[in-house]
Amino acid sequence: MKLISKSLAETAAIAEQFVEALQASEQAVVVALDGDLGSGKTAFSQAIGEALGVRDPIQSPTFLIEKIYELHRQPWKHLVHIDAYRLEREGELLSLGWKEIISKPENLILVEWAEKVRNILPESAIHIVFNHVDETTREIEISAA
C-alpha cells in the first residue's frame, strides 16, 4: 500500500492508523523501517509512541541503538525502538539479545535502517519504506504483514 504524506501531521496520522490496525501475535511484532535520512522513520516512530501513550518523547536512538519504552493497557508491554544505522554487523544486534526480544509476544519492535539487519529480521516483519519526495512530501509504502 503506497501512501502520500504532505506534512508531519499526516505522517503522524498514518502511523496512528497503522498501529491501531496492528495485532499482537505469538511472537513480537517487528516493523522494519527503511528510507534515506530525513525521510520520516523517526517521525513515524514518534507518532506510534504517542498513539500508544508513551509519555517520554521517542527520540532518535541513533547513538543508543536500542531504547525500550513501557506501555500500559496495550496489546504489548514494551515498545522497542532500534536504530540500526550505526551497526556494522548483524552480530551487534544479536549480542543485544535480539533473538529473545523478537520471541516475546509482549514486544512491539520498530527498527530504523532495518535493511542493515535484514538477514536477522523475522519473516513476519512488516516492511515500511519511506521516500523523500520534496521538502514536505513523503511517500510511505507499507508491505502486507
Ligand SMILES: Nc1ncnc2c1ncn2[C@@H]1O[C@H](COP(=O)(O)OP(=O)(O)O)[C@@H](O)[C@H]1O
Ligand atoms: N510529510 C512529512 N512526513 C514526515 N516528516 C516530514 C514531512 N515533511 C517534512 N518532514 C520533516 O522531515 C524530517 C524527518 O526526519 P526523521 O523522522 O528524523 O527522518 P529519519 O528518521 O528517516 O532520518 C523531520 O524534520 C520532519 O519535520
Ligand SMILES: [Mg+2]
Ligand atoms: Mg531516524
